[in-house]
Amino acid sequence: MSQKTAAIPRMVVSDPETGKAQTIQLNPQQLNLLIGKKIGDTIDGSPFGLRGATLKITGGTDRDGFPMRPDISGPRKVRVLLSGGVGFKPKEKPSVKRKKRRSRRRKKGLRKRVTVRGNTISDATAQINVVIVKKSEEAKKQQEEQAAAQPTAT
16 A cells, blocks of 8 residues: 655735735744644744744645644544535536536535544644735735835836
């Protein structure tokens, strides 16, 4: 049997001011700083190359692609009955196999049992989504300089 290789953990940093996101590959030391943190916690951005920024954890996925939900405690993987929110897509499968994808319609009141991950970051977490809550003046100036240095494509 083949063993699963550990996915390189990454952090997706979203900036609401610019509307852009960047991906940062995390090394083991950076990941250890995040292990045990929960969705909604705020952290300092300095260890991740974002000096003067405050980051808020908004979610993530594990190495198998299961999303993290803020209402499930711990780093565990669990099957829950959902009627909405993260990890739920309210599409009903067609009754006959021959039917096309267009037959999948939204169904009101549909509930599904799906597998999701808890709200705590662990070794099994492959992606961590964060949003910048606060930037220092120094970080804002640095970002403006980077934007001015990049040539615009026409």
